[in-house]
Amino acid sequence: MNVQAWTYLIVTATFALYIGIAWWSRVRTTSGFYVAGRGVPAVANGMATGADWMSAASFISMAGLISFMGYTGTIYLMGWTGGYVLLALLLAPYLRKYGKFTTSEFVGDRYYSDAARLVAAGCTIFVSFTYIAGQMRGVGVVFSRFLEVEVHWGVIIGVVIVFFYAVLGGMRGITYTQVAQYCVLIVAFLIPAAAISWKITGNPIPQFGFGGTVQDGQQAGVFLLEALDALHRELRLPEYTAAFVPGKKSMIDVTAIALALMVGTAGLPHVLVRFYTVRSARAARWSALWALVFIGLLYTTAPAVAAFARVNLISTLHNTSYSEVPEWFRSWETTGLISFDDQNGDGVIDMSDGANELTVDQDIMVLANPEIAELPAWVVALVAAGGLAAALSTAAGLLLVIASAISHDIGKSILWKDMSSRRELLLARVTASVAVIVAAYFGISPPGFVAQVVAFAFGLAASSFFPVLVLGIFTRSTTKEGAIAGMSSGILFTGAYIVYFRLIRPEATAEDWLFGISPEGIGAVGMLINFSLALIVSRFTKPPPEEVQQLVSEIRLPRERAADG
Amino acid sequence: MSEQPDPSAYWRANLRLMAILLSIWFVCSYVLGIFLVEPLNEARVGGFPLGFWFAHQGSIYVFVVLILVYAAVMDRLDRRYGVG
Numbered sequence: 283m284n285v286q287a288w289t290y291l292i293v294t295a296t297f298a299l300y301i302g303i304a305w306w307s308r309v310r311t312t313s314g315f316y317v318a319g320r321g322v323p324a325v326a327n328g329m330a331t332g333a334d335w336m337s338a339a340s341f342i343s344m345a346g347l348i349s350f351m352g353y354t355g356t357i358y359l360m361g362w363t364g365g366y367v368l369l370a371l372l373l374a375p376y377l378r379k380y381g382k383f384t385t386s387e388f389v390g391d392r393y394y395s396d397a398a399r400l401v402a403a404g405c406t407i408f409v410s411f412t413y414i415a416g417q418m419r420g421v422g423v424v425f426s427r428f429l430e431v432e433v434h435w436g437v438i439i440g441v442v443i444v445f446f447y448a449v450l451g452g453m454r455g456i457t458y459t460q461v462a463q464y465c466v467l468i469v470a471f472l473i474p475a476a477a478i479s480w481k482i483t484g485n486p487i488p489q490f491g492f493g494g495t496v497q498d499g500q501q502a503g504v505f506l507l508e509a510l511d512a513l514h515r516e517l518r519l520p521e522y523t524a525a526f527v528p529g530k531k532s533m534i535d536v537t538a539i540a541l542a543l544m545v546g547t548a549g550l551p552h553v554l555v556r557f558y559t560v561r562s563a564r565a566a567r568w569s570a571l572w573a574l575v576f577i578g579l580l581y582t583t584a585p586a587v588a589a590f591a592r593v594n595l596i597s598t599l600h601n602t603s604y605s606e607v608p609e610w611f612r613s614w615e616t617t618g619l620i621s622f623d624d625q626n627g628d629g630v631i632d633m634s635d636g637a638n639e640l641t642v643d644q645d646i647m648v649l650a651n652p653e654i655a656e657l658p659a660w661v662v663a664l665v666a667a668g669g670l671a672a673a674l675s676t677a678a679g680l681l682l683v684i685a686s687a688i689s690h691d692i693g694k695s696i697l698w699k700d701m702s703s704r705r706e707l708l709l710a711r712v713t714a715s716v717a718v719i720v721a722a723y724f725g726i727s728p729p730g731f732v733a734q735v736v737a738f739a740f741g742l743a744a745s746s747f748f749p750v751l752v753l754g755i756f757t758r759s760t761t762k763e764g765a766i767a768g769m770s771s772g773i774l775f776t777g778a779y780i781v782y783f784r785l786i787r788p789e790a791t792a793e794d795w796l797f798g799i800s801p802e803g804i805g806a807v808g809m810l811i812n813f814s815l816a817l818i819v820s821r822f823t824k825p826p827p828e829e830v831q832q833l834v835s836e837i838r839l840p841r842e843r844a845a846d847g
Numbered sequence: 848m849s850e851q852p853d854p855s856a857y858w859r860a861n862l863r864l865m866a867i868l869l870s871i872w873f874v875c876s877y878v879l880g881i882f883l884v885e886p887l888n889e890a891r892v893g894g895f896p897l898g899f900w901f902a903h904q905g906s907i908y909v910f911v912v913l914i915l916v917y918a919a920v921m922d923r924l925d926r927r928y929g930v931g
Contacts, residue, residue: 348903353884356902360876363907367872370914371865375921489904493894505894523899525884537881564931567918574914578907585903838858839930 288663289428296466296667297443300674303462304447304455312703315452315710316383316686318559322457327565328572330460331556333467333675335362335547335573336580337413338420341467341672346644348588349595352514352522354531355585357802361543361740363574363581368548368748370570374557376755378566379837384683385554385747386691392754393762394830396696401769403691405746406551407684411724413552413739414680414717418725420673427617427649428666437725440674441718448678448685449714456678457559463671468579470668471648475583477655478590482506488586499597510589513596518635522592531800532792538803545809546740549748552679555686563840591647594654599640600633607631610653619643619650677721685714738780741805745772749812755838757820758831764820772812779804857928864920868913875901875909 283291309315322330340362348355380388386406390399418437425436447455479491483506496502501509511521520527531539547553556573557566598608604622614620621641622631632639649669652661689710694701701709746769753760753768780801783790792798799807879887880902887898895904925931 353899353902356880356906359903360880360906363910364872364876367868367910367913371868371917492904493892493900495894507894507896507899523888523896525888525898525902533881537877540876540881564922564925567914567921571911571914571918574911578911582904582907835854838861839854840925841930 283659285659285662286429288660289666292660292663292667293429293670296462296671299462300443300459301446303458304451307454307458308450309452309454310707312383312690312707312710314454315707316558316682316690317555318452318454318457320381320559320561322559322561324560324565324569325572326457326461327556327560327569329464329576330457330559331553331569331573332576332580333460333464333671334556334679335553335577335676336467336672337676338417338424338669338673340580340584341471342420342424342645342648342669345584345587345591346647348585349592349647350644352520352530353525354536355588357531357536357539357543359581359585361540362547363578364540365544365547366570366574366577368544369553369557370567370574372752372755373548373554374566374570375563375840376837377554377751378557378560379563379840380833381558383558383690384686385551385751386687387695388754389747389750389765390691390695392830392833393750393760393765394827395762395766398750398762398766398769399691400696401766402747402750403687405742405769405773406687406691409550409739409742409746410552410680410684410687411720412742413550414677414684414721415724417673417677417680418721421670421677422725423645424666424669424673428663434726437722440670440677441722441725444674444678444681445715445718448681448718449711452710453555453559453682456675456682459678460675463675464576466664466671467668467675468576470664470671471580472583473661474648474651474655474657474665475587477657477661478594478651479586481655482590482593488583488590492586492589496593501593501597506589506593510593513593513600517596517600517633522589532798534798535792535800535803538799538806540803542741542744542803542805542809545748546742546744546805549743549746549751550740551687551743551747552676552683554747554751555683556679587651588647591651591654595642595647596633599631601630603630605629608654610650613653614646614650619646681714681717681721684717685710688713688717738776738784738801738805741776741780741802741808742773744805745776745808745812749809749816753813753816755834758834759820759825760816761820761823761826763823764816764818767819768812768816771815772808775811776805776808779808852929854928854930857924857930860924860928861921864917864924868917871909872913876906880906 313319344358386399386402389402421440422433422436425431426433447459475488476486479488480486483491483494484497485491485494495505496509507523511523514521520529526533560566560569623639625639652665689706693709694706750765750769783801884898888896890897
């Protein structure tokens with residue numbers, strides 16, 4: 283069987299599995315739709331969080347990005363895992379104890395204000411839509427590369443699947459399909475990683491092979507990372523493991539980006555809501571641990587894959603005659619992900635800085651791995667299914683928070699306060715359907731600005747949600763005026779900075795940036811502005827009413843009152 | 848037999864634990880993985896420059912251990928202060 287037949291088979295089988303799970307777990311109540319009836323076991327929620335969190339970007343693009351960045355890739359590695367420590371210690375158990383359905387609802391109750399709740403719901407919708415467009419695009423891209431269907435048909439197929447299980451199954455359906463999707467994506471990531479680790483270093487465990495020695499070729503016996511540094515010197519590029527040398531990001535920028543990504547992770551509504559689905563505050567803590575264990579499995583493997591792929595790329599292609607390139611080069615050349623432009627006309631590939639003749643798309647580092655490692659066709663197909671699982675699971679989680687924000691935070695609590703649960707459930711399904719169609723539209727023809735800001739969803743989440751949530755739990759004195767001022771100034775500052783340096787003055791360099799912090803990292807500054815303003819404004823406004831202070835004392839204790847029970 | 852609930856002592860114990868764990872979180876990610884990465888790269892552990900290892904591997908392992916310790920110690924605090 284060839285690659286394409288295998289891909290059709292495996293992708294169809296996984297889709298059938300997701301639909302089967304969705305049918306089995308379909309829901310009839312608002313509690314089931316919004317928070318899966320709060321009955322998800324901690325380990326299952328950990329897996330679901332892993333799939334919810336790891337998007338098409340984590341699966342397909344991250345290893346390749348790191349491969350070109352070397353040390354600086356740590357912004358993604360630490361940035362997208364360190365946030366779970368903040369989530370576990372500062373937010374998850376308390377939000378679960380508070381209960382109810384959405385993060386905005388907590389903001390509204392804690393800050394005794396529908397306005398605060400509206401601002402929070404607005405931030406949720408904005409952040410989630412910028413994020414979801416990228417996922418739909420990812421679905422389309424995987425379809426077009428592996429199954430040779432047009433991108434827009436790929437998006438439509440993906441949308442139909444997500445529509446089916448998100449609208450029918452709500453949070454319960456999403457949770458259990460995410461568990462299945464985690465299993466698919468992690469297997470699909472680890473098999474080629476182990477194979478390439480074995481091929482290059484003789485050790486099948488990528489985390490060990492990463493620190494091991496190269497097995498064959500001129501560099502045999504040399505430590506992998508030393509060989510990689512040597513190859514970079516040969517190409518006149520900064521060494522792979524070097525930190526803040528010219529050509530790489532500065533220390534302050536790395537710090538700011540890592541912080542913005544960490545805090546943004548802890549403030550992303552679709553991740554936070556996952557912790558509403560477990561049984562207790564205690565289960566929320568353990569579930570955060572499982573989530574990071576499952577995420578860490580991919581995140582400690584990815585930098586190893588990045589290094590293997592980089593060594594392999596340079597040592598097989600640099601100074602190689604174009605007529606002698608390996609077979610995978612030819613097969614990926616047709617997709618345009620890798621291309622050779624023979625500038626000096628000698629027929630030999632030169633990759634050195636200044637004379638580079640090779641253009642490589644970052645995605646190829648993961649997508650072409652199975653072929654580079656000479657794995658059978660079904661593994662290539664599995665990688666396609668893994669990429670789809672990563673994109674679909676994240677898209678579904680995002681759709682649900684958008685639907686909840688509209689039907690619950692805006693519809694039920696502000697517009698139609700006396701709406702029955704049945705009507706609310708119907709509204710939630712309708713909203714999810716509309717959101718899925720808008721997401722599909724963004725996926726098929728992404729407006730320029732969406733593509734530009736999609737990577738900045740984290741900065742926006744960091745500068746809006748995280749500070750008011752933390753202050754809401756750890757202080758009794760933060761007032762509604764403080765919270766609204768903090769949230770709106772944080773997101774406005776961050777949004778304006780990103781728009782200015784991405785759309786209005788994209789040619790600006792590090793010297794123009796505030797303190798040398800790039801738009802990717804500015805969310806860290808937005809967060810500080812949010813914290814400071816919230817605290818200062820709270821000092822000069824009327825303290826929160828007694829029952830709010832009571833609420834804060836209540837959420838700090840894990841025990842459920844009998845009445846909630 | 849559970850002791851008399853004492854919410855404020857429980858909260859102080861929780862804050863103390865958080866302060867310790869978040870300090871380790873900060874040191875292992877920002878200090879060892881970013882601020883001191885260049886001097887630490889002079890040292891090698893196996894095939895890894897040490898600072899690079901913290902940035903690409905070690906910090907993630909530390910994060911997992913931190914949450915493990917937090918969840919386990921909080922279970923004990925919940926019982927000790929009768930609030931779980």
